[in-house]
Amino acid sequence: MYSVGIQDATLPEIGQSALQSAQFVLSRNADAALLPYSLVLGKGFAGRGTAVLVSETLYTPLxxxxxxxxxxxxxxxxxxxxxxxxxxxxxxxxxxx
Structure with a gap:
């Protein structure tokens, strides 16, 4: 978020965990979320929206x-x-x- 300058706009909206953020999106309490790719590949997300991989030039992989x-x-x-x-x-x- 820092590398693209959106940290200030998103900071108040950050979930407690990736799973909580995923639940917000799946329940339509959030329009979008930054989630681990492995979580997005799960059955809960199949056909529910569009996933876009974040370029590895924007972050340091774990x-x-x-x-x-x-x-x-x-x-x-x-x-x-x-x-x-x-x-x-x-x-x-x-x-x-």
């Missing part, structure tokens, strides 16, 4: 990281490996993550 703590059990290690699999990486990429 970095998502995970760690496996020392002494983690087998289930945690399996889950850690699963999250690094090609299937999961493809899913994340196709869902805006």
């Amino acid at each position: 970095s998502h990281e995970m760690i496996l703590v020392r002494g983690a059990g087998d289930d945690a290690r399996k889950f850690f490996r699963f999250l690094q699999s090609e299937t999961v990486m493809d899913y994340f990429a196709s869902n805006g993550l």
